[in-house]
Each structure stands twice: as C-alpha cells, then as structure tokens.
Amino acid sequence: MRVLVSGGGIAGNSVALQLVRAGADVTVVERARQQRDGGQAVGLRGSSPRIAERMGLMPGIDRHRLHVRGMVDVDGRGREILRTSFHDGTGPLTDIEITRGDLNQVLLEAISASGGVTDYRYGDHVVSLEQDDTGVEVAFDSGSSGRFDLVIAADGVRSAVRRMAFGPEEQFVRYLGGYMSFFTMPTPESWEPGWMMAHAVPNASIALRPDSDPAACNVMITLRAAADPALRGDVAAQQRFIRRMLAGAGWLAPAALETMSTAADFVFDELVRLDPPSLSKGRVVLLGDSGFCGSPMTGRGTAMAIVGAYVLAGELAAAPGDLGAALSRYEATMIPFLQRAKRIPGGGIKSKVPATQFGLGLAHLRLKAFASPPVRQVLRRLSGDQVEELPVYR
Numbered sequence: 001m002r003v004l005v006s007g008g009g010i011a012g013n014s015v016a017l018q019l020v021r022a023g024a025d026v027t028v029v030e031r032a033r034q035q036r037d038g039g040q041a042v043g044l045r046g047s048s049p050r051i052a053e054r055m056g057l058m059p060g061i062d063r064h065r066l067h068v069r070g071m072v073d074v075d076g077r078g079r080e081i082l083r084t085s086f087h088d089g090t091g092p093l094t095d096i097e098i099t100r101g102d103l104n105q106v107l108l109e110a111i112s113a114s115g116g117v118t119d120y121r122y123g124d125h126v127v128s129l130e131q132d133d134t135g136v137e138v139a140f141d142s143g144s145s146g147r148f149d150l151v152i153a154a155d156g157v158r159s160a161v162r163r164m165a166f167g168p169e170e171q172f173v174r175y176l177g178g179y180m181s182f183f184t185m186p187t188p189e190s191w192e193p194g195w196m197m198a199h200a201v202p203n204a205s206i207a208l209r210p211d212s213d214p215a216a217c218n219v220m221i222t223l224r225a226a227a228d229p230a231l232r233g234d235v236a237a238q239q240r241f242i243r244r245m246l247a248g249a250g251w252l253a254p255a256a257l258e259t260m261s262t263a264a265d266f267v268f269d270e271l272v273r274l275d276p277p278s279l280s281k282g283r284v285v286l287l288g289d290s291g292f293c294g295s296p297m298t299g300r301g302t303a304m305a306i307v308g309a310y311v312l313a314g315e316l317a318a319a320p321g322d323l324g325a326a327l328s329r330y331e332a333t334m335i336p337f338l339q340r341a342k343r344i345p346g347g348g349i350k351s352k353v354p355a356t357q358f359g360l361g362l363a364h365l366r367l368k369a370f371a372s373p374p375v376r377q378v379l380r381r382l383s384g385d386q387v388e389e390l391p392v393y394r
C-alpha cells in the first residue's frame with residue numbers, strides 16, 4: 001500500500017511509524033523546513049500511555065519526561081493564592097508530560113529504527129489532489145507529483161488536505177469563545193522551577209510552564225472574546241490584541257509580553273471544535289487535530305492523535321486490500337472515544353477564564369474543592385479521562 005501522510009506532527013509520525021512496521025510504502029510531507037524541537041508540553045491522558053507502551057515508545061518518553069510538580073495560582077504581585085499538585089488528569093496536569101518536540105523526536109527515532117519511511121519531505125506540501133477508484137493523484141508545491149492508495153490528512157486543525165477533500169472548514173468548525181497563544185521565553189528569576197504558575201485577570205489568563213530546557217519556559221495565554229476575523233493571519237494585530245487583553249495583569253505578564261514580539265515560536269489561534277461529517281472521504285482520511293480537534297482546552301489532542309493513529313494503522317493492516325472496510329472500522333472505533341475525549345473538563349471558556357473579579361474568586365474556590373480526592377474521583381468519571389478499551393492489533 002502506498003500511503004501519503006500530510007503533516008509530520010504527533011498524529012502523522014505516529015501513524016507513519018506503525019504503517020512502516022506493517023510494511024506499507026510511506027511518504028510523509030511536512031510543511032516546516034525542518035523538525036521543530038521543544039515547544040509546549042503535552043500530557044498523555046486516558047488510553048494514550050497504554051498505546052504508547054504498545055508502540056514501544058515508553059523508554060524514549062521516559063527519557064524526556066518533564067517532572068512538573070503542580071500548579072500555583074498567583075495574584076498580580078506574584079503572591080500565592082492556591083497551590084495544587086494532582087496529576088491524575090482532572091486538572092491541567094497529567095502524570096506524563098513531555099514537550100511536543102521531544103515526543104516527535106521519540107517518534108522519528110522509532111521510525112528510523114524501524115527502517116524509515118520511503119520519503120520524508122520537509123518544506124513541501126500538497127497543492128492538489130484528485131481521487132478515482134484506484135488511487136489519488138497528488139501534486140506538491142515543489143512541482144513533483146505522485147500516486148497513492150491512501151492520503152492521511154494529519155496536517156493540524158487548519159488542515160489543507162481536509163479542505164481539498166471535504167470543502168471549506170466553516171461547515172464543521174465551531175468557535176468556542178476565545179483564543180489561545182503560546183510561545184517560549186527565557187526563564188524569569190522569580191518563576192518557581194518545576195511548577196506551572198498562572199495569573200488571571202477578567203477575560204484573560206497567562207501561565208508559565210516548564211520546558212525541557214531549564215533556561216526557557218513556555219508561555220500559555222488564554223483569552224475570552226468574541227471572534228474577530230481581522231485577527232486571522234495578522235501577527236501584529238494578534239499581539240496588539242493580547243497586550244490589550246492583558247493590560248491589567250501584573251506578576252510576570254509584562255515580562256512575558258516584552259519577549260512576545262521576538263519569540264520565534266509565537267502561535268495564536270481561535271479555540272475551535274471540529275465535527276466533520278465523517279472521518280474519511282474516499283481515499284482521504286482525517287487523523288489528529290485535522291479530524292478530531294476539541295481545542296487545547298480538552299488537554300487531550302495528543303491522546304486523541306496517538307490513539308487515532310494506532311486504530312487507523314491497526315485497521316489498515318488488519319484488512320489488506322479492503323480500504324473501505326478498514327476506514328469504516330476506524331470511524332466506528334473512534335467516534336465513541338472522540339465523543340468523550342472532545343469534552344472540555346470543568347466546562348468551557350466561561351469557567352476557565354471568568355469575566356469578572358468575583359468569577360475569578362469563585363474559580364479559585366472551585367479549584368480548592370477539586371483538590372479533594374473524593375471530588376476528583378467523581379470528576380474523573382465525569383470528565384471522560386478514562387482508559388478506554390481499544391482493540392489489540394497484531
């Protein structure tokens with residue numbers, strides 16, 4: 001089987017690894033010119049550690065694991081309001097935290113150790129695809145072209161391949177009432193190493209999270225606002241908007257905003273949830289954020305990507321020569337899992353980023369209540385952060 005994977009993120013590399021092991025002829029096309037290291041921490045929740053274990057990734061993951069001790073909420077002067085240290089998936093932290101770059105490195109090493117993909121192209125992307133009964137003709141930006149039995153769209157929430165096969169994203173994207181931004185800054189002196197620290201003002205919060213490099217930390221900003229189409233693709237406008245929303249914030253917010261304009265890895269996007277009508281259309285199949293995104297607020301994007309890659313590769317290998325059957329079973333297995341995984345624990349943006357000072361106080365009280373073990377047990381059941389039973393593939 002000749003497979004094209006569009007996107008070399010966690011979803012794309014996870015499926016490429018398993019397809020290589022199953023003997024497929026795999027090409028990966030990644031728009032970025034080179035592999036990106038570091039980046040934000042992701043947590044492996046629910047079934048994903050078990051799947052990572054089955055994929056033989058745990059020794060590599062253990063080598064890069066970030067040992068985040070917990071979360072500290074601070075006021076505008078940096079004084080501690082609340083310290084919580086549970087890692088059971090009911091809060092923002094999980095037991096296994098690793099940067100996206102390090103997890104990707106573990107996957108790339110495993111791909112290499114399994115014999116490598118046929119072709120791994122950085123700095124290129126699909127510009128057109130046309131499918132017929134026997135395959136998909138694909139043209140790349142570099143001018144080259146190829147014919148594949150299957151194209152996997154693993155190119156993220158704004159997937160270009162999905163747009164080509166399914167049409168404009170507006171049909172199945174829902175705006176969730178806010179924005180998130182991420183970038184890396186040099187570790188400030190007053191930041192407590194090993195802890196995720198957060199400060200909130202009405203309609204905005206800023207958190208600093210540990211990076212694998214002790215000299216750096218990851219900034220995560222969450223903003224509650226109506227959608228503004230003028231912000232799309234305009235970095236200067238996005239940064240002006242962030243400064244305006246965090247104008248009243250103290251603590252390390254001014255220092256973080258100072259570094260924002262020069263941060264090489266600045267990312268800003270709307271918080272959206274995707275509900276495409278199906279996960280495949282003919283010979284094009286959606287994987288990871290391109291098909292499942294429930295927004296970073298779910299904290300389960302990586303878990304969904306790893307589980308999805310495992311199921312997709314497993315079904316393809318289990319039904320050689322019957323692509324239709326494999327894609328139907330992939331969808332049937334994933335849909336119940338995704339319905340739970342796309343839920344946002346603790347409510348949506350309104351509870352995560354309160355609009356008033358009073359609301360912020362209530363949010364702290366709620367977090368304090370969450371810290372009690374019996375409450376967490378109930379939350380775990382409700383939040384869907386459970387280990388799902390998944391098929392075992394050969």
Ligand SMILES: Cc1cc2nc3c(=O)[nH]c(=O)nc-3n(C[C@H](O)[C@H](O)[C@H](O)COP(=O)(O)OP(=O)(O)OC[C@H]3O[C@@H](n4cnc5c(N)ncnc54)[C@H](O)[C@@H]3O)c2cc1C
Nearest residue numbers: 007009010011031040043125156288289299300301302303
């Ligand atoms: C700050 C932050 C914290 C997060 N925390 C968590 C967490 O705690 N737990 C969790 O499970 N998830 C978390 N997530 C989400 C998680 O990172 C993603 O949902 C997950 O990694 C799935 O990734 P993906 O491979 O589907 O997409 P992406 O990671 O977006 O990868 C897509 C890849 O495709 C490439 N690409 C884009 N366009 C094209 C194109 N046209 N052609 C070719 N390549 C293209 C991109 O360069 C990228 O490499 C977090 C995300 C962020 C930003």
